[in-house]
Amino acid sequence: MNDEKTVRLDRMRYTKNSMASGLALLSILFDVIFFISIYESNVGSWYYNILMGASILYNLIFLLAAFLCSEGIKNYKIGYAYVMIALGLGQLARIFIYPVKAHAATVTIQEQAVTVMETAQFTRCVAYLVLSAVCLFIGAYVGMTRSRQLKAHLEALGVAA
């Protein structure tokens, strides 16, 4: 066990996958910023109230799931990488639900027609969701790769994973 690559692999036996875990936590951070940003919307109808409520509920589920993934992937559990990919796809899908619909819609508030989500707010919201999704995808990739490398290394050593 003298070459650098083997030592690097062997290190994983005792160190956490902090990069993948950190990326999952970063995706939570971007999601929280998105979550705060949507409150600036001009919600003037029950339809957007419901959409925002649903977004808040999904957000709670996302926060919990992403945090669990962060903990799981930290310990090289490959299954959590697949959950992270699913969560990332979910973040991308959300773009087309609330921000896109709200950006295209107008509502009447105090007899004035206003856009539910202004362009600047829309751009920010989309950016946060994309960043959150990208973090999850990269984290999942790193987690998956390292988990497989560790598994192969342990098998080569004859140690149970």
Added chain:
Amino acid sequence: MAQLNVQHVDKIYDNNVQAVFDFNLDVKDGELIVLVGPSGCGKSTTLRMIAGLEDISAGHLLLDGKDITQTPAKDRDMAMVFQNYALYGHMTIYENMAFSLTLRKENPNVIHKKVLAAAEILGLTSQLNKKPSQLSGGQRQRVAMGRSIVRNPKVFLFDEPLSNLDAKLRGATRREILLLHKRLQATMLYVTHDQTEALTLADRIVCMSMGHVQQVGTPLELYDDPANRFVASFIGLPPMNFFDATVREGFLEGCGFKVRLSEEEKGILLPYAGKEIELGVRPEDVQEGTETALNVFSNENLGMNTLVHGHIGDNNRISAKLRGWYDYKAGDNVNVAFARKHFFDKASGEAIRKGGKA
């Protein structure tokens, strides 16, 4: 590995209390020095000054000839093992051992190799993924030692590392430290108040009292030829018996005893003829004989030996460690003799040795 020279070191606190007086010590490369003494004698303070955790009020500290008196602790290339382990509870054993090297931004692969090597030496390889709370006291102390080993320091400093362990574990860990020293051949300074640890571990012992060095020597020298009454009473278990005695022609006379002197002893005590001195006799040097009678007041069977406590004369208390199993009752008289005697100047407490030096 390193040579350490402590030259005329004093420690004076801000409130003018002096904890260490003129401490001098030359530690050879690869030597294991044990600083021993009762609580408050300045041994830990001395170690902390060497580590750089306390300022040195006066004197110099040299490591491999280089003056490090003013060098900050982190740059001294010394590693310290504390009594309370000082492990990070939220980190695994691996992370604890790697921590100091990570702070130094060493290559992670190099850190990994060093941690595995240290874990191998200490038998901790299977524990590396555990947290400190999952380990026993002895294992935690080994982790603390491992954390020092990975740094490959010039000097290892141990501050009462076994005090938190139970008696059985203490014995086992003590042997591990000894093996570790033999294996690493490192320069080590070890502080303890336990004279058994001092005698079993040390290449040389520094015996301290009230901030002063009382004697520096090998364990045998301190046991066999103590420099003064303090060292004689501190080293050895049970402690040495002391009796006031007057030097007469050819014998020593005290309250309840009269012991004959050998030709060599007569020579040593010649300058004290007619004067009062202190006679010291180790319990293991009290044997069955005809010199004096020991009036028993308690009897402790230790298996191979029997520890007999009593008095000779009116109020000279004495402990005797007799070989074998005896069942003396309180009030029994046992005839004993002193196989080996130590003599101390009554006024100064210094040992009276061959050549008339007190």
